[in-house]
Amino acid sequence: MSETVNAGGDEVPKNVTIYINNLNEKIKIEKLKKSLVAVFSQFGKILEVLAFKTLKHKGQAWVVFENVSSASDAIRQLQGFPFYDKPMRIQYAKTKSDVIAKADGTFVPRERRKRHDDKGKKRKDQHDANLAGMGINPAYAGAYGATPALSQIPYPGGAKSMVPEAPAPPNNILFIQNLPNETTPMMLQMLFLQYPGFKEVRMVETKPGIAFVEYGDEMQSTVAMQALQSFKITPQNPMLITYAKK
Numbered sequence: 001m002s003e004t005v006n007a008g009g010d011e012v013p014k015n016v017t018i019y020i021n022n023l024n025e026k027i028k029i030e031k032l033k034k035s036l037v038a039v040f041s042q043f044g045k046i047l048e049v050l051a052f053k054t055l056k057h058k059g060q061a062w063v064v065f066e067n068v069s070s071a072s073d074a075i076r077q078l079q080g081f082p083f084y085d086k087p088m089r090i091q092y093a094k095t096k097s098d099v100i101a102k103a104d105g106t107f108v109p110r111e112r113r114k115r116h117d118d119k120g121k122k123r124k125d126q127h128d129a130n131l132a133g134m135g136i137n138p139a140y141a142g143a144y145g146a147t148p149a150l151s152q153i154p155y156p157g158g159a160k161s162m163v164p165e166a167p168a169p170p171n172n173i174l175f176i177q178n179l180p181n182e183t184t185p186m187m188l189q190m191l192f193l194q195y196p197g198f199k200e201v202r203m204v205e206t207k208p209g210i211a212f213v214e215y216g217d218e219m220q221s222t223v224a225m226q227a228l229q230s231f232k233i234t235p236q237n238p239m240l241i242t243y244a245k246k
Contacts, residue, residue: 016047016065017093018074023051023059024084031186036061038187038233039083044070045235062093083190170218172197173244174225176211180237187233188213195224212244 023032033049040046040063048064051057065071071092080087168175176188185201192198192213197220202212215221221243230238 012092012094014068014072015092016068016071017095018063018065018071018090019060019093020063020088020090021060022086022089023061024086025058027084029053031184032061034182034184035084035187035190036063038183039078039081039190040065040074041232041234043074043077168243168245170222171243171246172215172218172221173246174213174215174221175242175244176213177209177240177242178237179209179211179239180234181208183208183211183233185211191228191231192224195227196220198224218243 020036027035029051032051036049036051037046043065045066046063047066049061050064051061063071063074065074075090075092078088079090082088179188183203185203188201188203188211189198192201195215197216199214199216202214204210213221213224215224225241225243228239229241232238
């Protein structure tokens with residue numbers, strides 16, 4: 001069948017764009033979009049994620065996949081998934097995103113945004129530049145938890161090597177490598193929180209691309225490792241997960 005019934009009872013054709021509501025309105029837009037990418041990219045290539053600050057669109061987002069099967073899998077498997085402490089409600093979108101409309105030739109330009117939107121972006125860019133000038137990565141600023149001192153984190157192979165010389169024995173802490181630079185602790189938390197025993201995520205701000213995830217015991221960490229091994233936050237970055245060397 002080419003039609004599906006959405007939550008409101010309307011028949012909407014299956015398409016590459018999914019509409020998500022009941023999202024936590026306290027989460028900032030940029031963090032929300034990155035977290036949605038982290039959760040939904042397991043189903044296929046994502047072309048676009050849309051979320052807006054306006055009151056009318058709070059608690060809502062749209063994820064555009066490359067193909068319909070990815071959208072269908074996402075709806076089926078993540079319906080009701082607890083995302084920032086609220087169950088997601090997912091359905092096919094009723095309207096095309098701009099990226100799809102441009103691809104099929106039906107795109108009509110919208111009205112130009114107000115000037116204060118541009119000013120807001122300039123203020124954000126300046127804020128990020130100020131953070132960068134102080135040696136703080138804007139992508140990590142204000143993220144979940146505080147980064148512990150490097151000396152307090154079990155780092156495989158010591159400070160000179162990112163890869164342990166020999167595999168560490170099974171334990172409750174996982175070492176994650178090959179993460180894209182834009183990865184935040186909250187994005188990883190959303191992924192690993194799905195598995196029992198999750199405790200915390202730790203990242204080293206001066207060493208992007210790696211993280212540590214702690215579970216209650218080694219059995220729980222092993223389940224998470226097996227489930228998320230090679231998971232791609234972006235198409236170019238399959239995660240490499242090993243046990244941390246203590």
